[in-house]
Amino acid sequence: MTMEEKLLINELEQGRELAKLLMSNLKQTSSIESSKTLISEIIRIYQNAIFMLSLNEDDKNILKRSPEFNDKNSKTVFKKRKTSAEKKTEKVRVVVGEGQEKGLIDDGFSWRKYGQKDIHGFINPRGYFRCTHRFTQNCLAVKQVQKSDKDPSIFEVKYVGNHTCNNTPPKTKTPNLSVSMFEEGNRAHVTEQSEDIKPTKTEEVTISLDDLEEKKNIFRTFSFSNHEIENVGGWKSNILSENLMGNLSPATSGSGITAEIVSAPALVENSETADSYFSSLDNIIDFGQDWLWS
DNA sequence: TGCATTTGACCAAG
DNA sequence: CTTGGTCAAATGCA
Numbered sequence: 001m002t003m004e005e006k007l008l009i010n011e012l013e014q015g016r017e018l019a020k021l022l023m024s025n026l027k028q029t030s031s032i033e034s035s036k037t038l039i040s041e042i043i044r045i046y047q048n049a050i051f052m053l054s055l056n057e058d059d060k061n062i063l064k065r066s067p068e069f070n071d072k073n074s075k076t077v078f079k080k081r082k083t084s085a086e087k088k089t090e091k092v093r094v095v096v097g098e099g100q101e102k103g104l105i106d107d108g109f110s111w112r113k114y115g116q117k118d119i120h121g122f123i124n125p126r127g128y129f130r131c132t133h134r135f136t137q138n139c140l141a142v143k144q145v146q147k148s149d150k151d152p153s154i155f156e157v158k159y160v161g162n163h164t165c166n167n168t169p170p171k172t173k174t175p176n177l178s179v180s181m182f183e184e185g186n187r188a189h190v191t192e193q194s195e196d197i198k199p200t201k202t203e204e205v206t207i208s209l210d211d212l213e214e215k216k217n218i219f220r221t222f223s224f225s226n227h228e229i230e231n232v233g234g235w236k237s238n239i240l241s242e243n244l245m246g247n248l249s250p251a252t253s254g255s256g257i258t259a260e261i262v263s264a265p266a267l268v269e270n271s272e273t274a275d276s277y278f279s280s281l282d283n284i285i286d287f288g289q290d291w292l293w294s
Numbered sequence: 295t296g297c298a299t300t301t302g303a304c305c306a307a308g
Numbered sequence: 309c310t311t312g313g314t315c316a317a318a319t320g321c322a
Contacts, residue, residue: 113299115314128313132298144313 123149139165
């Protein structure tokens with residue numbers, strides 16, 4: 001049995017167990033939040049399974065190259081070149097769409113492009129941006145923007161580091177986009193971040209399903225910032241379903257670790273309703289392997 | 295003129 | 309050697 005097949009079976013088994021838990025939950029009239037979480041987890045698992053089945057050989061090779069994928073308990077996180085910023089930051093993968101160009105997504109901060117690279121395995125180059133106030137205010141925030149190969153209207157944005165400049169945009173009442181947050185590493189909770197990251201507002205809803213925690217595989221962690229899903233390769237996703245067209249700030253979710261998705265004008269009205277909840281899930285599922293951004 | 299962008303070179307890690 | 313990330317000189321633009 002190949003590794004992919006084992007992983008796939010593992011995913012499906014988890015889905016089954018979660019479905020059982022959900023049934024038990026419903027019988028015991030447990031909290032709606034708990035049930036929602038289970039449902040989202042089940043959907044995520046099946047999404048993973050479908051995704052794995054849909055991979056072509058090249059995609060699988062990409063996965064195999066990822067240490068996070070190969071070793072679920074490994075402390076070997078994908079290592080890039082050390083930078084001063086990396087020591088202090090988490091990385092978040094963001095997907096932004098709406099046809100904005102050159103990564104000039106208005107996230108409330110001012111960015112200055114300092115580089116562009118063709119990335120192996122991607123058609124479009126990746127742009128590197130740092131905060132305009134890097135030198136004036138020693139703001140180490142950095143972001144990387146890459147246009148999706150599949151959908152040119154989608155930009156994947158990775159934020160690295162907190163803004164320490166005074167340029168912090170005014171906090172909107174809630175993030176306004178369907179958001180998918182990915183966190184590098186294979187951590188169990190958003191709060192388990194590097195020492196310099198102190199989330200001030202995580203809105204974490206960690207489910208107390210201990211046996212479930214034991215079963216975590218390489219795909220995921222189990223922590224929710226509203227609705228959170230981790231995806232292939234150790235990325236963690238986070239759905240914050242809000243109005244789509246507003247101003248999303250990377251700093252508004254606390255630690256400066258924020259991701260944003262504006263994939264399509266599919267409105268997500270209110271995260272409190274089941275319908276919108278599933279709408280936001282649909283948004284994520286639609287991304288498919290575009291999430292594969294190491 | 296000052297600031298932002300472009301782009302090839304450079305460097306570190308694997 | 310390959311790759312990703314950064315640097316910095318050249319260039320563009322208001």
